[in-house]
Amino acid sequence: xxxxxxxxxxxxxxxxxxxxxxxxxxxxxxxxxxxxxxxxxxxxxxxxxxxxxxxxxxxxxxxxxxxxxxxxxxxxxxxxxxxxxxxxxxxxxxxxxxxxxxxxxxxxxxxxxxxxxxxxxxxxxxxxxxxxxxxxxxxxxxxxxxxxxxxxxxxxxxxxx
Numbered sequence: 001x002x003x004x005x006x007x008x009x010x011x012x013x014x015x016x017x018x019x020x021x022x023x024x025x026x027x028x029x030x031x032x033x034x035x036x037x038x039x040x041x042x043x044x045x046x047x048x049x050x051x052x053x054x055x056x057x058x059x060x061x062x063x064x065x066x067x068x069x070x071x072x073x074x075x076x077x078x079x080x081x082x083x084x085x086x087x088x089x090x091x092x093x094x095x096x097x098x099x100x101x102x103x104x105x106x107x108x109x110x111x112x113x114x115x116x117x118x119x120x121x122x123x124x125x126x127x128x129x130x131x132x133x134x135x136x137x138x139x140x141x142x143x144x145x146x147x148x149x150x151x152x153x154x155x156x157x158x159x160x161x
Contacts, residue, residue, distance in 0.1 A: 002090040003058035007051040009144040013078060015041075016059075019052050023062045023071035026152045033069040084148040094118045095142050096151055096161060105158035112139045 009112045010016075022040035024033060030050070037049035054063040055071045059081055059116065062069050086092050098114045099106065106114070143159050146152035152159050 001088070003088055004056070004090040005054040006089060006138055006141040006145060007048065007055050007080070008018050008141060009148050013081070016056075016061075016081065019043075019056060020061045020071060023053065023056060023069055025071050025073070027063075027065050027068045027070040029068045041087070056077060058077055058086045060088075078150055082151050085145060085149055086151065089142065089145075091115065091118055091138070092142055095139065096146060097153055099146075099159060099161040102160065105160040107156045107158040108136075108140045108143055111143060111159060112136050115139055 019037065019041045022037045024036060027033075028036070030045075030053075034046045034049035037043045037052055038046065041049075041052065043049040043052055053064070057064055057069070060077075061072055061074070061076065063072060086096060086130055095111065095115055098111060116135070119131065119135050123135070127134060143152065145156075147154045147159070149156060152161055
């Protein structure tokens with residue numbers, strides 16, 4: 001299963017541990033889990049807390065069940081998170097493949113131009129007026145996560161694998 005939720009990347013990967021610990025060990029309602037994420041991980045809004053819960057699920061650090069989210073107890077490192085990001089975040093592998101194929105660093109706009117063909121048609125039809133803005137931001141966030149997870153580098157000229 002692929003997830004398309006990509007929250008704003010934190011300043012450092014240390015935040016993943018904070019967010020991971022904010023997920024309850026015993027599943028609570030989604031509202032309770034969001035409130036806990038807001039309180040313990042300093043997430044400012046419920047919709048952002050929900051994004052983080054889903055993103056942690058994508059990284060293999062949380063489960064969503066019938067009654068809400070629960071924390072998966074596991075040891076992980078940057079390589080584990082990077083592999084989960086590449087495999088389970090929709091578009092991440094395509095984006096990284098584009099960077100790997102580039103001969104020089106690419107700006108986020110250049111990456112979006114090359115990535116645009118991977119945006120599903122239903123996304124284009126669902127938001128015909130704003131899909132480009134939504135996906136430009138999603139690509140930018142994926143690039144910043146790729147840098148944080150050591151899958152890409154940010155240079156003065158752009159991003160490179």
